[in-house]
Amino acid sequence: MARVRIALLGAGLIGREHAKLIERHPGATLAAIVDVTPAGEAYAREHGVAFHSDYERMLDDVRPDGAIVALPNTLHLPAGLACVRRKIPVLVEKPVADTVASALALVTVAEASGIPILVGHHRRHSPDMQAAREAIAHGDLGAIIAVNGMCLVRKHDSYFEAEWRRRPGGGPLLINAIHDIDCFRFLAGEIESVQAIASSRARGFDVEDTAGVVMRFENGALGTFLLSDSVPSPYFWDTASSQALYFPAQPEDSYVIGGSRGSLAIPSLDLWAHEVGGDWRDPILRHRLPVERSSCYANQLDHFIAVIRGEVAPVVTGRDATMTVAATLAIDRAAAEGRSVRLAEMLA
Helix, strand or coil, X not given: CCCEEEEEECCCHHHHHHHHHHHHCCCEEEEEEECCCHHHHHHHHHCCCCEECCHHHHHHHHCXXXXXXXXXXXXXXXXXXXXXXXXXXXXXXXXXXXXXXXXXXXXXXXXXXXXXXXXXXXXXXXHHHHHHHHHHHHCCCCCEEEEEEEXXXXXXXXXXXXXXXXXXCCCHHHHCHHHHHHHHHHHHCCEEEXXXXXXXXXXXXXXXXXXXXXXXXXXXXXXXXXXXXXXXXXXXXXXXXXXXXXXCCCCCCCEEEEECCCEEEECCCEEEECCCCCCCCCCCEEEXXXXXXXXXXXXXXXXXXXXXXXXXXXXXXXXXXXXHHHHHHHHHHHHHHCCCEEHHHHHC
């Protein structure tokens, strides 16, 4: 089967990882790179890829089979629309857009035109997440009652030399938590409302460095989530799952999904339960679910190629990803205003 020609919009950190994956894939070829920086142009020249500084012109001239949007969040809407209006399937890096309104604007046009949008919530392509979702759907945990998650990591000091990372919107709530919130939705269902508190005590910036979140799911389950970019720990899915692109692996668990029949730790996939008919007075037994090992990023590219070819529908659609944006922004609002925020309010 002929290779699909994929254009890359944005040659930053994650954009270059997409480029590497495409170059290694036997079913794809990197058709063009769009960037506005000298570093982006140098990267394209180094890899022998056509370089453009204007994505609209590139899409018209190159006519790729698909495109990956790895531009700053505020550009996801116009770049995504540029692809959709030319009937080019697109993978938009998370978040699908920087606001709920922008996300819905992109989704509405894409759905009306029938052009697929895949959103880059890469963890959904990870074997541990897929095995956990399958176990939950199979009823191994019973009815979901409680969800707990942690994302505790200490970012290096030079990370904050970029001023925007020291200002509202540049903290771990909107940069990191969106990944975890998407996982909670994927595993436990839609979130109905959130409450949150945040602190900037550790670093003293205008933006939070630590936050605590309480979630109520539509199915009645409750959840908690603790987040900080100032605490060294192994309780960070990227390293715990051994899926990180930039960090060393440190196997541990970062999520626990609790049900009426048992609890499941992720990413280890340890399922804890009593014997049938047992209770807390009886031994609790551990069973580790079997799982294959593969890269979620490579799996995501495989899936996107199949989406481009019209073989499958996107695992993470634009509308699905809009709910993750709404939930994450609801947490930010709840922390800022000190109140419970319903997702219906964010979507109104």
